[in-house]
Amino acid sequence: MTANTCPRDFEADEALSEGIKIHWLRTIKDLDSTSLTVEKMEIVDGRPVPTGVLETLAADSVILALGQTTETAFLAGIPGIVFDKDGTVIVDKNMMTGHDGIFAGGDMVPSERTVTVATGHGKKAARNIDAWLNGRSFVKAPNNPSVSAEQLSVWYRTDALPKQQEHIEPEIAISGFDEIVGGLSMDEAVYEAQRCYSCGNCFECDGCFGACPERAIIKLGAGLRYKISYNLCTGCGVCYEQCPCHAIDMIGESEVS
Ligand SMILES: Cc1cc2nc3c(=O)[nH]c(=O)nc-3n(C[C@H](O)[C@H](O)[C@H](O)COP(=O)(O)OP(=O)(O)OC[C@H]3O[C@@H](n4cnc5c(N)ncnc54)[C@H](O)[C@@H]3O)c2cc1C
Ligand code: SF4
Ligand code: SF4
Structure with missing residues (x-):
């Protein structure tokens, strides 16, 4: 077996438990309809180098998974x-x-x-x-400053554990060609996406809107986020303190140009 990326340990263990034989450090020298001639390699200074020792392996199909090239x-x-x-x-x-x-x-x-x-x-x-x-140029809005984990306010949220990988017994894994490590179902994908706090970017959780005692936060509609009425805002900081993803910053009036 040769691969351009090394399998992670558990993947190699799973393959072995399903009866796969791994011939590490071999390179194909010749092949016909029933067998492969491979040369053993050895690692010298971190690189595989040929040893001149050949070996014959019975094979009727070869699937090459070595390297990635693009057909252009x-x-x-x-x-x-x-x-x-x-x-x-x-x-x-x-x-x-x-x-x-x-x-x-x-x-x-x-x-x-x-x-x-x-x-x-x-x-x-x-x-x-x-x-x-449309005859325009796309101009990307500047990124918000990075937000660290310490700046998040997630104390009132519950932990949501990520989906655990199911263990599949080798006998079931080799019983057919159905996908073994599936992707997420629609419900799981939506759930996983909701775990994201989009740090530093408002994700319209309505937390500040609900918390503001002065009704100074005005909803602008789905996808348009909010605006703050500075006539109503007393600067109490409640919105800032509870925003889970630190999308709100409080700055001194003297810093406002
Ligand atoms: C074995 C292997 C393992 C990998 N493992 C990982 C991994 O673990 N994690 C990771 O992030 N990345 C991994 N990658 C890389 C990842 O798969 C690619 O970077 C990614 O799929 C590239 O996406 P793409 O849309 O550019 O190209 P592709 O996903 O290759 O999509 C290109 C599409 O264009 C189609 N196409 C080609 N030519 C034409 C044509 N002339 N006309 C019409 N359609 C055409 C193709 O059929 C294909 O559907 C792996 C790649 C390989 C080969
Ligand atoms: S600013 Fe923060 S609290 Fe207000 S809606 Fe956006 S993410 Fe939620
Ligand atoms: S600082 Fe206080 S009053 Fe001002 S918008 Fe935030 S919660 Fe409302």
Whole structure:
């Protein structure tokens, strides 16, 4: 078995318990319809190097899971598109390639090649595509300052434990090809998303709205958050003290320009 990322210990243990045999440090030298010739490797200075020792393994199928490359050849004829040396496509800060109106992201562009990066690229590209189609430029609002755990006010919230991974007996795991480590159901995904405090960013929990003794906090509607009537606000600080995610800051009047 070869892999571009090492499995975590429990994954290797699960594979072994399901009867998988792992041949560490082998590289394929030759193959035919019934067998593989592999060369044993050894680690020298942290890197696998060939030993010249060959071994034959019976096999009728090979699934290669080594390395990640992106097929970008189909873009080669498009004017303006520029490729990095690994074949990925160069994009600007708006995720647009060198060809006006063609955007790219995720594994297709030089990046860390993870799901979170690809998802973020998708969001960023979508905003820029929308702006481009409407003849505008997308201008990202500045990020709020980072908030530390000590600044959160979560004393009145209950703990919600994350979903625990079920243990599946090997006999059941090998009884078919159904997914063993499933994703979240719709209800679980909504529940998990609600655990997020979106630190530093208001998530419209209505806490400050309900707590303000002066009714100085005005709801602006779903997604539009709130505004504070400074004519009504006495500066008591209740909203600031109970905001779970520290989205409200109190500053001295002298600091207001
Ligand atoms: C074995 C392996 C394990 C990984 N493990 C992790 C991990 O644990 N955590 C992590 O964060 N990341 C992991 N990654 C990386 C992660 O999967 C990728 O970074 C991520 O999926 C990239 O998303 P993407 O949308 O850019 O590309 P993809 O998810 O590859 O989506 C591209 C889509 O485009 C389709 N497509 C391709 N060519 C065309 C075409 N010409 N026309 C139309 N459609 C086309 C493809 O079929 C595919 O559906 C792993 C990757 C591999 C290969
Ligand atoms: S400012 Fe804080 S308390 Fe008020 S609604 Fe937003 S997250 Fe809740
Ligand atoms: S400081 Fe006090 S009065 Fe002012 S908005 Fe917050 S809770 Fe209301």
